[in-house]
Amino acid sequence: MENLSFILAPLFSSKLLIVLFLGTLFGLVLGVLPGLGPTTGGALILPFTMTLDPISAIVLLTAIYCAGTYGGAITAILINTPGTPAAAATCLDGYPLAQKGEAGRALGMATVSSVVGGLISVLVLIFFAPLLAQLAYEFGQPEYFALAIFGLTMLASIGEGSPIKNLIAGAFGILISTVGKDFMTSIDRFTFGINELTEGIGFIPVVVGLFAISEMLTQSTLLNQVFNRVALKAVKLPTKDDYKKTWKTILRSSGIGSFIGVLPAEGGTVASLIGYSEAKRWSKKPEDFGKGSIEGIAGAEAANNAATGGAMVPTLALGIPGSATTAVILTGLIIHGVRPGPDLFREQPEFLYGIFGSMLIANILFFILGFFGAKLFARITLVPNKLLWPMIFAISVCGTYSLSQSLTDVWIMLLFGVIGFFMRRYGFSVVPVIIGLILGELVEGTLRQSLVIFEGNWLMFFQRPIVLIFFILSLIALGFPLIKKKKI
Amino acid sequence: MSNVRNKKRAGSSLPFFFKDSTIVSFIIILISSILLYITFTFDIVPPILNRGIQPATFPKALLLLIISLTLIIFFLSIKKSWKEEKKLPTEFYITLGCFLLFLFVSKFLDFFLGISLLSAIVSYFWGERRLIFILFVSILFPIIVFIFFETILGLRFPSGIITDLYYS
Numbered sequence: 271m272e273n274l275s276f277i278l279a280p281l282f283s284s285k286l287l288i289v290l291f292l293g294t295l296f297g298l299v300l301g302v303l304p305g306l307g308p309t310t311g312g313a314l315i316l317p318f319t320m321t322l323d324p325i326s327a328i329v330l331l332t333a334i335y336c337a338g339t340y341g342g343a344i345t346a347i348l349i350n351t352p353g354t355p356a357a358a359a360t361c362l363d364g365y366p367l368a369q370k371g372e373a374g375r376a377l378g379m380a381t382v383s384s385v386v387g388g389l390i391s392v393l394v395l396i397f398f399a400p401l402l403a404q405l406a407y408e409f410g411q412p413e414y415f416a417l418a419i420f421g422l423t424m425l426a427s428i429g430e431g432s433p434i435k436n437l438i439a440g441a442f443g444i445l446i447s448t449v450g451k452d453f454m455t456s457i458d459r460f461t462f463g464i465n466e467l468t469e470g471i472g473f474i475p476v477v478v479g480l481f482a483i484s485e486m487l488t489q490s491t492l493l494n495q496v497f498n499r500v501a502l503k504a505v506k507l508p509t510k511d512d513y514k515k516t517w518k519t520i521l522r523s524s525g526i527g528s529f530i531g532v533l534p535a536e537g538g539t540v541a542s543l544i545g546y547s548e549a550k551r552w553s554k555k556p557e558d559f560g561k562g563s564i565e566g567i568a569g570a571e572a573a574n575n576a577a578t579g580g581a582m583v584p585t586l587a588l589g590i591p592g593s594a595t596t597a598v599i600l601t602g603l604i605i606h607g608v609r610p611g612p613d614l615f616r617e618q619p620e621f622l623y624g625i626f627g628s629m630l631i632a633n634i635l636f637f638i639l640g641f642f643g644a645k646l647f648a649r650i651t652l653v654p655n656k657l658l659w660p661m662i663f664a665i666s667v668c669g670t671y672s673l674s675q676s677l678t679d680v681w682i683m684l685l686f687g688v689i690g691f692f693m694r695r696y697g698f699s700v701v702p703v704i705i706g707l708i709l710g711e712l713v714e715g716t717l718r719q720s721l722v723i724f725e726g727n728w729l730m731f732f733q734r735p736i737v738l739i740f741f742i743l744s745l746i747a748l749g750f751p752l753i754k755k756k757k758i
Numbered sequence: 759m760s761n762v763r764n765k766k767r768a769g770s771s772l773p774f775f776f777k778d779s780t781i782v783s784f785i786i787i788l789i790s791s792i793l794l795y796i797t798f799t800f801d802i803v804p805p806i807l808n809r810g811i812q813p814a815t816f817p818k819a820l821l822l823l824i825i826s827l828t829l830i831i832f833f834l835s836i837k838k839s840w841k842e843e844k845k846l847p848t849e850f851y852i853t854l855g856c857f858l859l860f861l862f863v864s865k866f867l868d869f870f871l872g873i874s875l876l877s878a879i880v881s882y883f884w885g886e887r888r889l890i891f892i893l894f895v896s897i898l899f900p901i902i903v904f905i906f907f908e909t910i911l912g913l914r915f916p917s918g919i920i921t922d923l924y925y926s
Contacts, residue, residue, distance in 0.1 A: 321911055434834075438786070438827045445793075445820045452813040457801045459813060460793070490853040491846060493884055656884035660877035660895045664903050667860075667873060672913045677865065684857050695843055696782050714816050721811060 276623030277396070280329065280631055289326045290628055293333025294635040300334065300353075301341015302647045303658070307354035308338025309701075310481040312598035314662065316474050316605070317669035324606040325621055329628040331599045336388055336578050336632040338595075339538055340640060341647065343380040343571055348373060348648050356538030356574040359546040363559060363566030370562055374506040379564050380571045381640045382508055383520045387572035388633035390524040391531060391579025395586075396626050398532065402587035403612040411723060412731055415716035416740035418709045421590035423744040424533060425702040433748075435698045443706020444713060446471050453711075454718060466678040473601040475670050475683040476707060480700040481598075482666045483687025486659045488694060493655065505644045508564070516568040519549045527573035531580020531592055538574035538581075538593060545573020579629060586610045586622060591708060594701040600708055778843060779835030786828045794821040852883045868918025873900045 280286040300311030312331050319327035342357030347364035360380060367376040409417065425440040449460045450470030461467040508516070523545035530541040549569025550559045559566045581592025582599075589610040591597035603610055608621070615622060640647075670683045690700045724730035731737050800814040856876045864872035878896035886892055904924075907913040915921050 318911075432831070434827050434831050438824055438831070441820050441824045441827070445817060445824070448817045448820070455803045455813050457803065457813045459800055459817060460796065487850060487853060490850045490880075490884065493847070493849055654886070656881050656886040657891055657895050659884070660880045661899050663876060663880070664873050664900050668903050668907050668913075671869075671915070672907055672911060675914065675916075677869075677916060680864070681861065684861065688854070688857070696778060697840065717816070718811055 276620045277627035277630070279620065279624050280627045286326065286329055286624075286628065287631075289322070289330050290333050290631055290635060293330040294337040294632050294639055297334035297337025297339075297632075298341040298344075298636060298639055298643070298647050299650055301338040301357075302344045302353045302650050303653075306485070306662075307342060308335045309354075309594045309598055310485055311338055312595055312602070313474075313477040313481040314665060314669065316477065316598065316602055317672050319602055320605065320673065324603075324608055325624055327602055327606055328599065328608075328621075328625055331602050332582070332625055332629050333632040333635070335595045335599060336575070336629055337636040337639070339575050339578055340381070340384040340388070340571075340636050342574075343384065343567075344377065344640075344644055344648055347376045347380060347567075354538070356542050356577070357570075358539065359542040359570035359574075360567060362546065362570070363561070363563045366560070367562035367564070367567065372562070375508065375512070375564070376562075376567055377644050378506045378641075379508045379512060379516065379567045381505065381637060381644070383516070383523070383568040383572040384575040384640075385633050385637040386520050387524040387527055387574070387576035388578060388636075389630065390521075391528040391576040392626060392629045392633065393579075394528040394532075394576075395579040395582050395629070396623075399583045399587045399622070399626075400615055402583060403615040406588055406612040408736065409612075410720075411716045412720040412734055413736045413740070414712065415720050416731070416737040416744075417588060417590065418713045418716065420740045420744045420747065421584075421588075421709055422706065422713070423747040425705060432697060436702045439693065439698045439700065440702035440706040443703035443708075444710035446476065446703070446707050447710025448714065453715065464678070466676055471682060471707075472673060472679060473605060473707065474673055475679045476686050477598060477601055477704060478666050478670050479683040479686025480690035480693075480703060482662060483684060484690030484694060484700065486663060487687060487691035489655050489659055505641050507641075512564055516565050519552070519565045519568045520572045522548060522552065523569045523572035524576040527576025528580040530573075531577035532583045533592070538577040541577035541580075542570040542574035545576075546570040575633075582625075582629070586614070586625070587612070589712070591705050594704065597701065597704045597708055601704070604708070777835070777839060779832060779840045783828050783832035783835070787825055790821045790824045790828070794818060794825070797821065849883055853880055856880055864916075864918075868920045869916050870900050870904060871918065871920055873903075 280290060296311065296315070297308060300306045300308060312334050315330065315334065319330060322330065339354060339356055342352050342354030343360045343364065345353040346357040346360040347368050350361050350365040352358045352361055364376045364380065367373070422440050422444075423437075425436045447470070449467055451457070451461075451468050452459055458468060526545050526548060527538070527541040530544060531538070546566060546569045549565050550556050550563075553559065553563070553565050555563070555565075577593065578595075581596045584590045584592045585596040585600055587610070589600065591600050600610065608614065608618075666683065667680050670679050671677065673679055690703075693700055693703075720731065721728070732741075797814045797818045800812075802814075803812060856879050859879070860872040860876045862872075863875055874896045877900065878892055881892050881895050886895075904915070908915065908924075914925075917925070
């Protein structure tokens with residue numbers, strides 16, 4: 271009962287409601303802009319959250335996450351360009367349906383299935399996150415080390431790119447986390463005599479560089495791209511017949527999305543692809559898929575939005591990011607001095623349940639805003655890149671500088687922007703770098719503390735059952751993508 | 759050399775040392791090897807203070823892992839080569855050059871002058887020819903950002919020829 275009051279608390283706080291409204295609005299704008307989306311947008315907004323209290327900051331980021339994931343569908347349907355990678359599967363049927371003059375119906379179905387997927391996933395989050403956290407009470411340093419290793423090996427199976435390249439990127443992220451004074455011995459590592467580096471490399475310059483600046487460089491190579499826009503009169507609610515055809519698909523995809531979201535390092539992109547292919551497999555008319563099937567839109571959209579709540583489960587319960595955007599949210603939590611995990615559930619339940627409640631409200635808000643404002647949001651895509659990206663650059667440099675008022679942070683941001691561009695160009699995802707950076711300290715810290723406990727005996731790791739389970743799961747996570755690839 | 763470039767553009771098979779996979783693998787291994795060498799210069803903690811492992815051990819292990827994995831992707835690329843990327847357009851190099859210009863101007867002249875110059879040049883070379891819009895992104899928008907950060911967030915920007923005029 272007390273937890274329910276915490277969940278409903280944002281409804282009674284005008285400040286949080288304003289933050290939620292702004293976050294949802296901002297998320298929708300970011301979602302419709304190809305190349306931005308909730309991850310880059312969250313990264314851009316991170317420095318600004320420093321001026322907010324922790325709960326408002328996280329509420330803002332989660333609202334951006336929920337609304338941004340949905341917003342990607344608007345451009346996917348109207349200009350055949352997914353605003354976010356998670357909306358890629360929505361293009362397959364959304365755009366063909368829009369070309370048939372049914373853009374409003376396509377958007378209506380995308381909105382309804384996104385909301386249902388999102389709401390179901392928040393219920394999954396409310397139910398499973400405390401359970402998982404309860405389980406994590408049993409964890410000591412060696413278990414946390416094994417868990418972090420499991421989280422990292424999941425990088426191999428991240429949707430895009432080669433598993434080995436993802437592992438290299440993850441190891442690079444962990445390496446970045448070793449820069450600065452060693453936390454146990456205070457010995458300088460990779461500081462190259464630069465004073466500013468003794469405190470280590472901050473999360474925000476890396477996150478903004480890898481997402482926003484590298485995207486700016488990517489956009490500079492895509493200037494000749496032409497979008498064919500489909501006219502939109504108004505968003506229409508799905509008809510009774512549409513609901514009849516899709517309700518099973520929506521529920522199935524919501525379950526798939528929530529489950530995939532819970533897996534560390536997976537996210538909306540994988541969820542939507544699986545949700546879409548399962549919708550096709552179970553459909554009575556699979557031949558309509560790719561030609562404007564309403565079930566295809568429902569399958570993809572319910573799954574990618576359901577992944578939002580699912581991805582928050584490991585993020586909040588264990589401190590292991592469930593997706594790229596939750597890695598940014600986790601960064602937001604850490605810079606506000608909040609380390610997610612079981613202790614957070616015990617010590618600050620009002621904080622966590624406030625986040626759950628905010629996600630519920632964000633889903634309802636983006637339904638209203640999306641339904642009535644989709645036409646307006648679609649016009650945002652008319653802002654040309656030649657004006658948009660210089661403005662994003664200005665916000666990025668000022669935001670990064672504002673953290674510690676240091677130009678070194680800005681140089682680091684630009685450097686990681688260039689690194690991120692070349693990584694993406696040659697098939698290395700930048701998401702594992704962020705996850706590696708977040709988990710790096712946890713991996714090294716728990717490894718060294720475990721070795722102190724074990725008096726240097728590495729074999730002691732294998733005498734702990736939970737550690738063994740995680741090591742076996744890690745081996746499976748490493749081997750699975752390779753087996754899958756061989757089969758294909 | 760120009761023949762090689764032409765071949766690359768035509769997408770025909772290249773000698774292995776000109777392939778993207780070789781160049782990328784070489785760069786990763788080179789940088790990792792340099793960093794690995796640097797880890798040998800880290801101070802060593804006396805056994806009495808050393809809790810668990812030496813501070814250099816973890817980065818060393820990571821770098822060896824990166825080098826090993828890179829060797830694997832390199833050998834895999836011999837069997838199945840990577841998709842050859844298209845040549846980067848001029849606008850990319852201009853944008854990259856603008857970053858360097860921004861670094862120089864913001865360090866030695868003025869932070870906001872750097873932002874304005876970058877915005878104007880990028881906007882122009884990305885295809886904007888309307889002066890009013892170029893002025894908007896290069897002057898008006900940075901001013902809005904400055905006011906927002908300065909007054910609402912209470913941030914003090916680094917001194918420079920334009921910023922000092924405001925602060926004085």
